[in-house]
Amino acid sequence: VHPQVEWYWGNVNPNGVRSCYDEAKRFGEAMCMSYMRTKGTSVRIARIFNTYGPRMDIYDGRVVSNFIVQALKNEPMTIYGTGEQTRSLCYVSDLVNGLWTLATKEVKTGEVINLGNQKEMTVLEIANKIKSLTQSTSLLIKQSIGLDDPLKRKPDISKAKELLNWEPTVSIEEGLHSTIEYFKTII
DSSP states (O other): OOSBOTTOOOOOOTTSTTHHHHHHHHHHHHHHHHHHHHHOOOOEEEEEOOEEOTTSOTTSOOHHHHHHHHHHTTOOEEEETTSOOEEOOEEHHHHHHHHHHHHHSOOOTTEEEEESOOOOEEHHHHHHHHHHHHTOOOOEEEEOOOTTOOSOOOBOOHHIIIIIOOOOOSOHHHHHHHHHHHHHHHO
16 A cells, blocks of 8 residues: 555464564554553554664665765665665654654544654665765665665655644755764764
């Protein structure tokens, strides 16, 4: 389902290379809903999409951190697959604002809400944007894509707009600039 809506249950390979990550998120949601049903705990679930920003782990293997580190070091920037797979990058302050609003606003218990950016970019576009912002001389190289790597990642945030009056406000250029400046201080 693209863009991904909250009612979509997902399609997860339980034995794949990403299965621990994927299943842990599903397990967390299931535990929250179980506590809501059995203990009466007030629960709201945020589904978070591709967050980035200062203080992220520079070696976490995600596309933004990989590209920034490689670009700042003028090393080859590794594109896995064709580069046509997409991501919707959400700057950390936008996400925190969404989480705070979800936690403090009157929203019915058990509500699941996507928090992310609807502006979708290809991995190749992200690499070129980071290369430009860092003024890097890095070459872009392609390697085979990993198993179970999502080809498209874009949330439908209609519910967040409606129930929380929330949507991201930080531009990709502003967010990447702040992230790059942070990475410069630690590399």
